[in-house]
Every structure is written in structure tokens, then in C-alpha cells.
Amino acid sequence: MTASAVATKPAATNRGMALPSARRLLLWTGLAVLIAWVLVPIYLVALGAFGGRLGVFRWPKSIWPSDLSFAAMSQFLAIEGVFNALVNSLIAAGLTVVFSIALGAPAGYALARYSFRGQNAYRLLVLLTRAFPLAILALPLTVSFIRLGLYDTPFGVSLIHTVLALPFAALVTQSLFMGIPREYEEAAWVFGCTRFQAFVKVILPLALPGLAATAIFAFVISWNEVFAASILTVRERTLTAYLLRILAESPLHYRFAGGFILIIPSVLFIFAVRRYLFAVWGIASK
Amino acid sequence: MADIVIDRVVKEFGSFRALQEVSLTVNDGEFVALLGPSGCGKTTLLRIIAGLETQTSGRVVIGGQDVSHLSPRKRGLAMVFQNYAVFPHMTVFENVAFGLRMQKAAAADVKRKVERAAALLHIESYLDRYPAKLSGGQRQRVAVARALAVEPAVLLMDEPLSNLDALLRLEMRTELKAVLREAGTTTIYVTHDQTEAMGLADRIAVMYGGKIDQIGSPLEIYATPATRFVGGFIGSPPMNFIKVRCSQGTARIGDAALPCPVTAESLELGLRGEDASLSADGSGLPFDVRVVEPMGSHLLLTGAIDGQLARIVAPPTAEVTAGERVGLTVDPARVTWIDSTTGRALARA
Numbered sequence: 001m002t003a004s005a006v007a008t009k010p011a012a013t014n015r016g017m018a019l020p021s022a023r024r025l026l027l028w029t030g031l032a033v034l035i036a037w038v039l040v041p042i043y044l045v046a047l048g049a050f051g052g053r054l055g056v057f058r059w060p061k062s063i064w065p066s067d068l069s070f071a072a073m074s075q076f077l078a079i080e081g082v083f084n085a086l087v088n089s090l091i092a093a094g095l096t097v098v099f100s101i102a103l104g105a106p107a108g109y110a111l112a113r114y115s116f117r118g119q120n121a122y123r124l125l126v127l128l129t130r131a132f133p134l135a136i137l138a139l140p141l142t143v144s145f146i147r148l149g150l151y152d153t154p155f156g157v158s159l160i161h162t163v164l165a166l167p168f169a170a171l172v173t174q175s176l177f178m179g180i181p182r183e184y185e186e187a188a189w190v191f192g193c194t195r196f197q198a199f200v201k202v203i204l205p206l207a208l209p210g211l212a213a214t215a216i217f218a219f220v221i222s223w224n225e226v227f228a229a230s231i232l233t234v235r236e237r238t239l240t241a242y243l244l245r246i247l248a249e250s251p252l253h254y255r256f257a258g259g260f261i262l263i264i265p266s267v268l269f270i271f272a273v274r275r276y277l278f279a280v281w282g283i284a285s286k
Numbered sequence: 287m288a289d290i291v292i293d294r295v296v297k298e299f300g301s302f303r304a305l306q307e308v309s310l311t312v313n314d315g316e317f318v319a320l321l322g323p324s325g326c327g328k329t330t331l332l333r334i335i336a337g338l339e340t341q342t343s344g345r346v347v348i349g350g351q352d353v354s355h356l357s358p359r360k361r362g363l364a365m366v367f368q369n370y371a372v373f374p375h376m377t378v379f380e381n382v383a384f385g386l387r388m389q390k391a392a393a394a395d396v397k398r399k400v401e402r403a404a405a406l407l408h409i410e411s412y413l414d415r416y417p418a419k420l421s422g423g424q425r426q427r428v429a430v431a432r433a434l435a436v437e438p439a440v441l442l443m444d445e446p447l448s449n450l451d452a453l454l455r456l457e458m459r460t461e462l463k464a465v466l467r468e469a470g471t472t473t474i475y476v477t478h479d480q481t482e483a484m485g486l487a488d489r490i491a492v493m494y495g496g497k498i499d500q501i502g503s504p505l506e507i508y509a510t511p512a513t514r515f516v517g518g519f520i521g522s523p524p525m526n527f528i529k530v531r532c533s534q535g536t537a538r539i540g541d542a543a544l545p546c547p548v549t550a551e552s553l554e555l556g557l558r559g560e561d562a563s564l565s566a567d568g569s570g571l572p573f574d575v576r577v578v579e580p581m582g583s584h585l586l587l588t589g590a591i592d593g594q595l596a597r598i599v600a601p602p603t604a605e606v607t608a609g610e611r612v613g614l615t616v617d618p619a620r621v622t623w624i625d626s627t628t629g630r631a632l633a634r635a
Contacts, residue, residue, distance in 0.1 A: 183371035186338050189358040190365045191436065192388030205375045 042263060048256030049073060076257035085242035086261070088154045089223060092238050093265075095158035096165055096222035097215045103162070104169025105211065109199075111170065112177035123174075126167045134160075138231050145232055152233050160232065161222035168221070169214050176210035177203070212273040220266050288349025288362070288439035288472055289314045290335065295344030297330055297496075304330045306496045307344070317466060317473045319483035322493035323519065328476045329444055331493070335474060336442050337361050349439055359388075364438035368445045370429040372417045378404075378428050379413040385436035403435035406465050423454045430462070434469055441466070443475045447482060459485055480520050484508070492516045511622060514629040517556045523586065523597035527624065528555040530592075539592050540572035544618050547632045556622035556631070559586075559599040562614040564606070570613040573598060578608050 050068055077083060110116075111123060141160070142151065150156030180203055188198035229241040237245070243258045250258075290312040297305040305327045312318045320328040333339040335346055337358035345354045353361045364385065372381050380387075382403055386396045404410045407427040417425055426446060433441055447455045447462075463486050466473055477483050483490045484504040491501045492515075500512035511517035517525035530537040532546040532553045539555075546553060562571065571591055579586040585600040591614075598614065606612060623632045 181369065181371065183367045183369055184373060186336075186358075187365065187367060187371035187373070188384075189338070190336055190363065191385035191432070192359045194357075194359065197388075202373055202375075
């Protein structure tokens with residue numbers, strides 16, 4: 001988030017010369033509000049997480065951390081099961097990314113490149129899977145998962161998270177592949193590629209930024225998901241599901257520490273792939 | 287090097303017949319232009335030759351081998367696309383080398399051939415750049431270099447110049463002709479621009495409504511169009527068509543008389559604007575001038591012959607004013623007679 005603000009700054013000031021001062025003020029106010037909207041809550045959570053036991057309850061709150069300490073954080077990480085849950089969460093989210101790209105991208109490619117009977121119906125159906133309430137499925141799913149031996153495994157959780165992420169993956173990659181001119185592929189065929197080679201050598205490199213964005217969606221969906229993860233696991237909980245259980249009976253500064261750890265991976269992940277995201281949105285990042 | 291035989295190729299999209307039994311033979315080393323208005327099936331035909339589209343029936347034979355059902359990569363051809371299709375994630379060098387790499391050519395070989403193709407198209411100086419940093423004309427050169435680098439038996443070009451501005455197009459046209467003559471590749475070139483087709487091609491196939499109306503050298507097609515469409519499509523201004531009555535081998539328009547063939551009921555006189563000259567004494571074909579446009583190299587006169595619209599090209603120094611009636615002298619050997627009902631030209635007397 002901060003990166004995007006910095007990136008747009010030079011462009012904004014350049015254009016600012018031409019803008020009337022009132023509009024410039026409006027632009028900067030808007031930017032400031034947007035940045036505050038994202039950063040202030042994160043900052044407050046961080047303050048709670050690192051401010052120690054007393055800092056959480058002090059009032060009025062100081063803007064600056066008075067007694068910075070990693071005590072809460074390290075104690076929190078030392079709680080039994082937290083580290084294990086973190087690993088489970090990463091495994092589940094990672095598998096969700098892999099599955100939803102591996103299954104969603106071919107579907108998106110087919111939707112973009114071929115016309116077949118029932119194409120529109122299929123597109124709608126893909127979306128409709130999201131309209132089906134998970135709560136109804138909870139019990140039968142649990143039973144089937146126990147039967148299949150998938151119950152209480154990160155792999156099992158990732159399957160359900162893939163179901164949640166797949167519609168987005170298929171539809172986002174569809175528009176992604178639509179945006180890559182067919183001629184690139186045809187040129188590759190003419191110059192000696194099989195269909196698969198053409199995809200790997202020409203389409204895939206061009207689609208990579210969009211695929212990264214799709215991966216982010218899948219990752220975040222899985223990372224944030226609580227309901228299915230809580231139902232389908234007992235001991236091998238993902239971090240969200242585990243925190244939901246233990247934090248209810250923890251002191252406040254532990255809860256902040258837990259919240260902060262939940263935020264970090266998403267922020268880091270988005271930061272890592274932001275270049276590709278900007279490419280998708282048509283903003284040059286060079 | 288190879289010849290191409292297109293044998294009764296039909297293409298249907300649903301109930302729409304895009305190509306109706308098209309046959310065409312392109313000789314080894316020949317440059318043939320497929321010329322026609324948009325939607326006439328010329329690009330479809332080219333894509334069928336390339337293997338990017340499958341014909342409903344008929345055969346395509348390249349160099350004696352029936353390639354009708356082979357995938358594009360097995361047909362031994364190269365193609366230049368309308369929007370160039372230069373891969374944006376590869377440098378110019380890698381783009382030009384793409385076909386050679388797919389053939390698994392040795393590195394030294396690749397380098398040598400890429401450099402030769404680059405030299406031919408004057409793109410040596412930006413081989414390590416990415417296409418995003420190139421202008422349209424430069425990208426076009428890269429696309430042609432990529433096609434020539436593989437030394438294809440057959441080169442297919444789909445309106446390669448249509449995205450360039452007018453000046454650049456003229457320049458590239460001249461250069462393309464020189465480059466392709468040197469390479470001696472059998473080439474099929476799709477265009478809707480008659481000047482491109484006339485300037486580049488050894489032979490032109492004029493397509494209309496999914497059929498080839500006429501195949502011939504540029505001069506043949508210009509001077510002796512086989513159909514009303516070809517006459518009207520080629521030439522600027524297009525050929526004039528004047529409905530006349532033919533009785534006993536003579537057509538009378540005003541006080542002029544032209545010998546005409548009597549085989550058809552209703553006839554049209556096809557007359558090129560520059561094949562009529564202003565007569566000194568006002569005799570000949572009566573022409574009512576409505577608009578005079580000085581074009582520099584000539585005067586473009588728009589008016590009517592026998593009440594029917596006609597455009598005549600006159601020398602730039604001719605003294606003609608709008609509203610005047612002038613006489614035109616016409617050489618009977620240079621007119622085309624067209625049967626109004628079939629739209630086809632009648633055999634010359």
C-alpha cells in the first residue's frame with residue numbers, strides 16, 4: 001500500500017502543476033484518507049502487539065510506542081500449537097494456490113479461446129458455486145472427509161479452499177487470456193510450436209502477471225477462511241481456526257499479537273507480487 | 287522453394303459459405319496477391335493455407351505434398367501477421383531467432399541467419415531491444431525478418447502494411463519488393479489495397495464473395511477486367527459503366543458510335559477514365575462535366591455520359607469548366623463490354 005502511494009507521487013505532482021489548487025487539495029486529501037484507511041488499523045494492531053500488556057490498556061493511547069517489546073509476540077508464538085497452526089495455514093494456502101491455478105487457468109483458457117455449446121451457462125455455473133452456502137455442506141462434508149481420511153489434514157482444508165477460490169481463478173484467468181492476442185499463439189504455431197509449446201513459450205510468460213494476481217486471490221481467500229477450516233480440523237488447525245479457539249480466552253495483547261501475525265503474510269505476499277499486480281492494472285512500474 | 291496448389295477449397299462457417307470452391311495455383315518463386323474488399327474470404331483462404339483454419343472440403347498441396355490436414359508447424363511455411371504478432375517478452379534477436387530455435391538449429395547457425403535476416407531488413411542496430419520500444423514500422427520489419435530467417439518454402443503475408451501510415455507504407459512496399467525478390471520465396475500476400483497488390487505482385491487474384499473473380503498479371507487485370515466487380519474495384523478512379531443499347535453491332539451514344547458485341551441482351555460499356563480523351567472539336571461521346579478537380583498530375587472530371595455518372599481523367603492543362611458539355615474520343619480496342627445480367631465481361635471482338 002505504501003509502495004503504491006510512493007509510486008504515484010511523482011506522476012501526481014507533475015500533473016499537479018496543471019491542476020487548479022482546489023482539485024489538487026482534493027486529490028491529496030483523497031489519497032491521505034485512503035492511505036489512513038489501510039494503514040491506521042494495521043498500525044494500531046501493531047501497537048497493541050508490541051506495546052506490551054500495559055500499553056494495551058493505557059488511556060489515552062499514545063501514538064508512539066512507549067515501551068516497545070517483543071515479549072507478547074514471542075510469548076504468543078511460544079503458545080503450544082501456534083507454530084504448528086501457522087505451518088498448517090501456509091500449507092493449506094500454498095496448496096490452494098497450486099490447485100486453483102492448475103485447475104482454474106485451463107478452464108479460463110478454454111473459456112477464452114474456444115467457443116463451445118453452453119459456454120455462457122458454464123460461466124454462470126462457475127459463479128453459482130459461490131452462491132451455495134457452505135454451512136449446508138458442513139456436516140456431509142465432515143462425514144465424507146472422515147471416510148476418505150482427509151479429515152483434520154491441511155490437504156483436506158485446501159481442497160475446500162480451492163472450491164472457494166476456483167470460480168475467481170477461472171474467471172480472472174479467462175479475461176487474462178482474452179487479453180492476449182490469438183495471433184501470438186498462431187505465430188508460434190506457424191513457426192514450429194505444438195499447441196502446448198506455444199502455450200509455454202509465448203502465452204505463459206505473457207500471462208504471468210495475471211496469474212500472480214490470481215495466486216494472491218487464492219492465497220488470501222485460503223488464509224482468511226475460518227468456517228470450513230474450523231469444521232474440518234481438530235488438532236491440525238489452520239492459524240485462523242486455531243486463533244479463533246484460543247484467543248477467546250487470552251489476554252488482549254496476545255490477541256493483538258495473533259491479529260498482527262494474521263496480517264503479515266498477506267501484506268508480504270501482496271508486496272512481493274505488486275509489480276505484476278500493477279502490470280495487470282496497466283500501471284507501469286519501471 | 288515450393289509451388290502451392292489450392293484445389294476446390296470450400297469453407298463454411300455454419301450456414302455461411304465463406305469460400306466457394308476456390309482453386310488457385312501459385313508457381314515456385316511467384317508472388318501472388320489476394321486482393322478483395324473486406325469479407326471476401328481472402329484472409330480465410332490464407333489461414334487455410336497456413337493451417338490455422340480447416341477447410342470444409344478441398345485440398346491444399348505445397349511442393350507436391352498434400353498438407354490439407356497437417357498442423358501449421360509441419361507445413362514448412364512462415365507468416366507475417368496483420369498486427370505483426372511480434373512476441374513482446376522477447377528481444378528482437380529472440381523474435382527473429384524463434385523459428386530457428388524451434389527447428390533446433392545450432393547456435394552459430396541461428397546467429398548467422400538472424401544477422402542475415404536483420405541486415406536484409408535494416409534492424410541490426412536494435413537486435414537487443416524489446417518490441418515495446420520499437421515503432422510500428424520497426425516491428426513490421428522484425429515480423430518480416432522473423433519470417434525470412436527460417437528460409438521458408440512459402441511465405442504468407444496477411445495485410446502486413448495496413449497498420450502503417452501512408453508514407454511508411456510506400457517506403458516499406460518498395461523495400462519489401464526488393465527483399466522478397468532477392469529471397470525468391472513463393473509468396474501469397476493478402477491485401478485490400480490495390481496499389482499494394484499492383485506494385486508488388488507477379489499475379490493478382492481478385493476475390494469477391496468467396497470466389498476468385500480473376501487471376502492475372504496486374505496489367506491484365508487492369509486493362510481487361512473479367513467481371514464488372516474487378517473493373518470497379520481496381521483503378522482510381524474506378525472503371526465507368528455506361529448502359530448502352532447495342533443494335534446490329536453498333537452502340538450509339540449521342541453522335542458517337544462504337545462497335546459492340548451482339549451476344550448479350552443488355553450491355554454495359556466499361557470505360558477507364560484515362561482511356562477517353564477530350565476531342566478537339568467536341569465530337570464523340572457527349573460528357574456533361576459537373577465537377578472539375580485539379581489533382582496536380584491530372585484533372586479529375588466528374589459528370590455524366592448519357593445521364594449516367596462517369597469520371598474522366600484529363601491532362602492537367604486541359605481547359606474544362608463545370609457545366610460544360612465536352613466530347614470524348616474513345617479507342618474501341620480499350621473498352622470492356624460487360625453483360626449486365628451476368629456481370630461478366632464479353633469476349634473481345
